[in-house]
Amino acid sequence: xxxxxxxxLEDIARAAGVSKMTVSRVLRDAPGFSEDTRTRVLAExxxxxxxxxxxxxxxxxxxxxxxxxVCVPRFTSQLFGSTLAAINATLTRxxxxxxxxxxxxxxxxxxxxxxxxxxxxxxxxILVGRRHTVGTLxxxxxxxxxxxxxxxxxxxxxxxxxxxxxxxxGYEMGRHMISRGRRxxxxxxxxxxxxxxxxxxAEGFSAALQDGGFPMIxxxxxxxxxxxxxxxxxxxxxxxxxxxxxxxxxxxxEMAIGGMAWIATRGLSVPGDIGIAGWGGMEAAAIQPLRLxxxxxxxxxxxxAAAEILVGRLRGDPVxxxxxxxxxxxxxxxx
Amino acid sequence: xxxxxxxxLEDIARAAGVSKMTVSRVLRDAPGFSEDTRTRVLAExxxxxxxxxxxxxxxxxxxxxxxxxVCVPRFTSQLFGSTLAAINATLTRxxxxxxxxxxxxxxxxxxxxxxxxxxxxxxxxILVGRRHTVGTLxxxxxxxxxxxxxxxxxxxxxxxxxxxxxxxxGYEMGRHMISRGRRxxxxxxxxxxxxxxxxxxAEGFSAALQDGGFPMIxxxxxxxxxxxxxxxxxxxxxxxxxxxxxxxxxxxxEMAIGGMAWIATRGLSVPGDIGIAGWGGMEAAAIQPLRLxxxxxxxxxxxxAAAEILVGRLRGDPVxxxxxxxxxxxxxxxx
DNA sequence: CAGGCATGCGTTACCGGTAACGTAGCGATC
DNA sequence: GATCGCTACGTTACCGGTAACGCATGCCTG
Numbered sequence: 119x120x121x122x123x124x125x126x127l128e129d130i131a132r133a134a135g136v137s138k139m140t141v142s143r144v145l146r147d148a149p150g151f152s153e154d155t156r157t158r159v160l161a162e163x164x165x166x167x168x169x170x171x172x173x174x175x176x177x178x179x180x181x182x183x184x185x186x187x188v189c190v191p192r193f194t195s196q197l198f199g200s201t202l203a204a205i206n207a208t209l210t211r212x213x214x215x216x217x218x219x220x221x222x223x224x225x226x227x228x229x230x231x232x233x234x235x236x237x238x239x240x241x242x243x244i245l246v247g248r249r250h251t252v253g254t255l256x257x258x259x260x261x262x263x264x265x266x267x268x269x270x271x272x273x274x275x276x277x278x279x280x281x282x283x284x285x286x287x288g289y290e291m292g293r294h295m296i297s298r299g300r301r302x303x304x305x306x307x308x309x310x311x312x313x314x315x316x317x318x319x320a321e322g323f324s325a326a327l328q329d330g331g332f333p334m335i336x337x338x339x340x341x342x343x344x345x346x347x348x349x350x351x352x353x354x355x356x357x358x359x360x361x362x363x364x365x366x367x368x369x370x371x372e373m374a375i376g377g378m379a380w381i382a383t384r385g386l387s388v389p390g391d392i393g394i395a396g397w398g399g400m401e402a403a404a405i406q407p408l409r410l411x412x413x414x415x416x417x418x419x420x421x422x423a424a425a426e427i428l429v430g431r432l433r434g435d436p437v438x439x440x441x442x443x444x445x446x447x448x449x450x451x452x453x
Numbered sequence: 454x455x456x457x458x459x460x461x462l463e464d465i466a467r468a469a470g471v472s473k474m475t476v477s478r479v480l481r482d483a484p485g486f487s488e489d490t491r492t493r494v495l496a497e498x499x500x501x502x503x504x505x506x507x508x509x510x511x512x513x514x515x516x517x518x519x520x521x522x523v524c525v526p527r528f529t530s531q532l533f534g535s536t537l538a539a540i541n542a543t544l545t546r547x548x549x550x551x552x553x554x555x556x557x558x559x560x561x562x563x564x565x566x567x568x569x570x571x572x573x574x575x576x577x578x579i580l581v582g583r584r585h586t587v588g589t590l591x592x593x594x595x596x597x598x599x600x601x602x603x604x605x606x607x608x609x610x611x612x613x614x615x616x617x618x619x620x621x622x623g624y625e626m627g628r629h630m631i632s633r634g635r636r637x638x639x640x641x642x643x644x645x646x647x648x649x650x651x652x653x654x655a656e657g658f659s660a661a662l663q664d665g666g667f668p669m670i671x672x673x674x675x676x677x678x679x680x681x682x683x684x685x686x687x688x689x690x691x692x693x694x695x696x697x698x699x700x701x702x703x704x705x706x707e708m709a710i711g712g713m714a715w716i717a718t719r720g721l722s723v724p725g726d727i728g729i730a731g732w733g734g735m736e737a738a739a740i741q742p743l744r745l746x747x748x749x750x751x752x753x754x755x756x757x758a759a760a761e762i763l764v765g766r767l768r769g770d771p772v773x774x775x776x777x778x779x780x781x782x783x784x785x786x787x788x
Numbered sequence: 789c790a791g792g793c794a795t796g797c798g799t800t801a802c803c804g805g806t807a808a809c810g811t812a813g814c815g816a817t818c
Numbered sequence: 819g820a821t822c823g824c825t826a827c828g829t830t831a832c833c834g835g836t837a838a839c840g841c842a843t844g845c846c847t848g
Contacts, residue, residue: 124595126804137828142806150826172572174804177508178833182806185573193538199529206528206555215569218553220541234550237507238520260459347739372737379740402707402737404682405714461834472798477836485796509834513803517836 125166133162145170172215176239186428187235188244189219189228191314194343197370197398197417198246201269204421205244212429214241223312229254236261242428248272248279249313264431268424270315273440278431280424280441287413288319290447291367291395292326294411298453300365300393301332306352306377307339307369316344316369319397323367336360344369346402349376357381357392364392365453371396371403371412378406378452393453409450416443460501468497480505507550511574521763522570523579524554524563526649529678532705532733532752533581536604539756540579547764549576558647564589571596577763583607583614584648599766603759605650608775613766615759615776622748623654625782626702626730627661629746633788635700635728636667641687641712642674642704651679651704654732658702671695679704681737684711692716692727699727700788706731706738706747713741713787728788744785751778 127138134141136155143150144159151159162168176183186209190198206216217235221227229251235243236257242264248271250258258265258276265277272279295303305320320337327334338356342348349368353376357363368374374396378388388394388408396403399414420443430437462473469476471490478485479494486494497503511518521544525533541551552570556562564586570578571592577599583606585593593600593611600612607614630638640655655672662669673691677683684703688711692698703709709731713723723729723743731738734749755778765772 128804138804139806139829140827142804143827146806148806152826155826169568170572171574171804173508173512173574174833175806177506177512177804177835178806180806181833192534193528193541194531194534196529196531199527199534203528203555210554210566210569215552215573216554217550219545219551220538231545233504234545237505238550239506239508345736345739347736350740376740379742383742401680401682404680405685405711407714407718463834473834474799474836475797477834478797481836483836487796490796506834509803510836512805512834513836515836516803 125168126171127168129166130159130162130168133166134158176241181239183239183241184214185217185238185240186214186242186244187217187219187232187238187240189221189231189235190246191223192220192343196400197415200417201246201421201424204418205425208422208425209429212425214429223309223314225249225251225254225313229257232257242266242432244268244424244428246270247315248275250276264428266424266428266431268420270318271440271442275439278427278437278439278441280420280427280443282415282420282443282445283322284315284318285322285325287397287445287447288322288324288367289326290322291319291397291411291413292323293330294447294449295365295367295393295395295453296327296330296332298393300453302335302360302363303327303332303365303367304335304356304360304363305337305339305367306349306356306373307337308342308344308348308352308373310339310341314369316397319369320367335363344373346372346376346379349373350380351376353377353380357384366392366394368394368396370398371400371410372398374410374412374452375402375406389452395453399448403450408452409448411450411453412448414446414448416445419443460503461506462503464501465494465497465503468501469493511576516574518574518576519549520552520573520575521549521577521579522552522554522567522573522575524556524566524570525581526558527555527678531735532750535752536581536756536759539753540760543757543760544764547760549764558644558649560584560586560589560648564592567592577601577767579603579759579763581605582650583610585611599763601759601763601766603755605653606775606777610774613762613772613774613776615755615762615778617750617755617778617780618657619650619653620657620660622732622780622782623657623659623702624661625657626654626732626746626748627658628665629782629784630700630702630728630730630788631662631665631667633728635788637670637695637698638662638667638700638702639670639691639695639698640672640674640702641684641691641708642672643677643679643683643687643708645674645676649704651732654704655702670698679708681707681711681714684708685715686711688712688715692719701727701729703729703731705733706735706745707733709745709747709787710737710741724787730788734783738785743787744783746785746788747783749781749783751780754778 127141130141131138219231244266246269267279269281271281324334395411403410427437462476465476466473554566579601581604602614604616606616659669673687730746738745
């Protein structure tokens with residue numbers, strides 16, 4: 119009751135009549151102790167309310183860190199949020215702790231975060247995206263720990279990659295639109311100044327339109343963060359400039375819904391006058407009068423897989439370099 | 454170029470012709486060195502690409518940790534996400550690192566997270582909410598570090614509190630509805646099994662209706678996570694049971710928007726047939742045809758304030774025990 | 789000019805675990 | 819019965835920083 123958190127290995131050892139090292143072995147389940155000793159030690163651990171000091175464990179030359187760094191673009195996205203939740207839950211369940219950061223789609227911020235993380239001697243790193251600065255690559259090389267690049271599949275990963283191809287996502291949606299008879303197609307994006315994965319989707323989308331014989335008519339990429347209002351405003355800008363467009367592909371579902379809201383104010387009909395597609399499979403689409411045509415991303419599955427693969431690497435298990443998490447284009451009623 | 458990350462204080466010391474301790478003093482800007490020495494040391498630090506080992510720094514008896522634990526209910530909420538982003542950005546700017554966790558509105562999960570955090574010897578803790586297990590309280594007492602409770606204002610905080618009163622938020626909205634002539638009022642909530650702050654708002658709301666002479670007619674609190682679809686379904690359930698309700702207060706804006714979507718499918722008009730109010734000031738409300746009546750929460754300001762107050766406590770500055778972040782009821786066109 | 793004190797360092801010990809190594813006791817083997 | 823090898827521990831050193839302390843040197847003051 120006095121000061122439970124102050125008890126260290128030494129205290130347990132004294133109380134159990136063994137050495138520090140034996141207590142350490144019991145707690146880590148390392149070989150070298152009898153069943154009898156184990157029982158005595160665990161009893162004292164419970165009685166004294168021993169709390170391990172991971173700092174000390176991760177510090178020594180053996181460096182048995184249980185710390186994993188995770189860096190996402192931002193905290194305010196539903197998709198990144200649920201991926202993060204899955205990663206965090208899985209790593210916690212497997213006995214690891216996460217140190218989470220965000221980089222706002224700026225590679226330099228990612229490097230700054232990684233530099234800060236490195237000073238905590240992490241056991242592994244999970245990064246969203248595959249575009250990194252040379253400084254980041256050098257730091258990762260020096261760290262010599264497993265690195266999992268997620269979300270945007272990297273076929274030549276630094277270490278291992280888990281995700282899917284944004285290019286293919288865009289390409290698939292482009293083909294889908296053409297197959298539905300759309301001919302005058304536009305694109306509405308966000309975060310124009312950043313190297314987003316939405317840009318990669320737009321490239322795939324554009325290529326599909328080109329290959330299908332109906333090249334993209336126009337695009338509007340805002341500087342804002344993606345979101346409902348950005349979609350609303352983007353649709354307004356693009357359709358005012360090009361009223362004859364018969365389909366729009368948006369950066370994501372929220373923007374698509376925002377775009378449909380603007381279209382509704384103009385008295386135009388979806389999909390009659392104009393077809394709409396989003397991306398992500400976000401919850402907001404659930405309450406739309408029409409089911410939104412979109413690409414569903416299994417965020418939880420992706421996060422769980424990423425965490426498990428990282429732990430596999432940490433344990434030395436053989437893991438695949440590249441793990442594809444399949445996405446699904448779900449045709450709705452909007453194209 | 455060889456192995457920059459391997460350089461330690463010892464290496465810098467040797468290269469600069471001084472002792473480890475002097476290098477340490479220079480880097481921490483602790484008194485006890487000349488300007489000349491400083492220049493030499495910093496030159497070697499830059500040349501050798503020295504990376505500090507925070508593990509070692511936080512480890513010793515001096516325990517100068519720069520680690521701050523932050524625990525939020527979940528990662529997939531826009532409001533918690535933007536608060537988290539503000540906390541993280543502010544702490545990073547001030548030279549701290551964050552270790553983030555989630556507890557899913559379960560006090561036991563918060564305790565488990567805190568136990569895990571404690572083993573990293575953090576310098577401070579930020580918790581969302583003010584309901585904690587006895588185990589959590591005991592751990593916090595043993596840790597003897599600053600604790601900032603945010604979001605839900607605690608007038609008798611463990612250490613310090615930054616936030617606003619959810620009860621008052623609800624009460625204010627109750628009065629507002631009555632002042633707008635609403636008389637048969639209902640409530641739609643979520644996460645029925647958890648001690649959410651939405652429940653506190655509902656209590657304040659109910660009290661205002663009682664005090665105003667028009668007690669709450671009915672309520673529907675779903676077990677689901679709050680979200681568009683929960684709002685849709687909750688409105689359906691409640692209004693099917695009680696078709697004569699003339700106003701609904703929702704757990705948050707997303708649920709309110711979901712509720713309006715269901716109402717639209719029934720051909721009812723907002724605010725003509727039924728008044729709607731949400732909570733949070735979420736972005737989804739921006740694209741609604743009608744401006745949603747809601748309470749706007751300054752999440753960024755709250756997060757920034759919380760982080761700054763924590764750092765103030767860490768530096769020993771005098772900080773207020775209780776900091777109120779004012780929220781704003783914004784009457785829209787839906788009540 | 790002795791004494792006091794600030795400045796600018798170096799030396800030592802230590803934090804709490806863990807790797808590496810040493811060793812006592814005991815049964816099995818040749 | 820001497821050797822071997824295994825089990826179940828104890829001992830020691832060490833990780834990389836920092837607090838505490840020691841100690842010259844130079845300057846100021848009475």
